[in-house]
Amino acid sequence: MxxxxxxxxxxxxxxxxxxxxxxxxxxxxxxxxxxxxxxxxxxxxxxxxxxxxxxxxxxxxxxxxxxxLVRCSDTDRSALRALRNAGWRLGIVTNGMVDNQEGKIRSTGLADLVDGWVISSEFGERKPEPSIFHELARRLECPLDGWMVGDSLETDVAGGLAVGLETAWITSAPATDPRPAPTVSAPTVKDAVDKILTGQR
The missing domain is CATH 1.10.150 (DNA polymerase; domain 1)
Structure with missing residues (x-):
């Protein structure tokens, strides 16, 4: 978004x-x-x-x-469909208040493109705490493996790494030596998905 x-x-x-x-x-x-x-x-x-x-x-x-007011681009939504078509289960881990975050998920159409979500205010823990990622896996009834895709090094990349996930950092200006270091960097979700599906590193 x-x-x-x-x-x-x-x-x-x-x-x-x-x-x-x-x-x-x-x-x-x-x-x-x-x-x-x-x-x-x-x-x-x-x-x-x-x-x-x-x-x-x-x-x-x-x-x-x-x-x-939030928007999700058609190309990013198509990328999520491509992941699902390739057999991935998709979930959202987000920090914030339930009314605000769930409203965004529904208004952007993401509710129909993912298999579930966890919002920090209703769960009681925030990214990058490992427990919120484990809760998502529990709700999706799948192992906690695969990828974390997000735009924050501090919450998304660090949180994903802490639970053993590969990570894709969404940024238009990647740092020369980011810490923590993501598996890949990409300017959009679509570009990150292309790397995930083709095995680029």
Missing amino acids: DQAAAARDWARGFAQAWSLDERDAGVIAAASAQRRPKGEIFSMIVQCFSLPMTPEAAWSDYRAHMPD
Whole structure:
């Protein structure tokens, strides 16, 4: 999912609702896309712009709108179908709140392309903790082997490596010497799937 684009769309609407300008919207979008606890992010946004609302209300607004703003490309969805056609079972491990994350999974059509998912807030553990990956395998009724595909070295790659998975890091600008080191890097899910299906390393 293109979370950054969705964050920009939400930030523009939020800024307009509070009579803020385009530059302010950019600041809000950049903040909301950060990999930090959301409570910290929305406290900063509310304080920075002296908004007459609580950080919890700002976060609630974000969560309410994001499921309708995120997008998954047709090429990435086709790549997931290719994996399933090749015999793979697919699952999602995601950090976040159930209403927000499950809303995204359903609105993007991913619910019909995967065999199940685990969301941190309902399970009680977050990536990269091994237990959340083991829970996904339990729900999918399959061994925990194969690949973890994700855009975070700290949660996706590290978490996958911790449970013995191969890892594909989705990044448009791969680091020269990433740590932890993924099995492969790719700019899109489709490119990662192509490598997985053809055995590229």
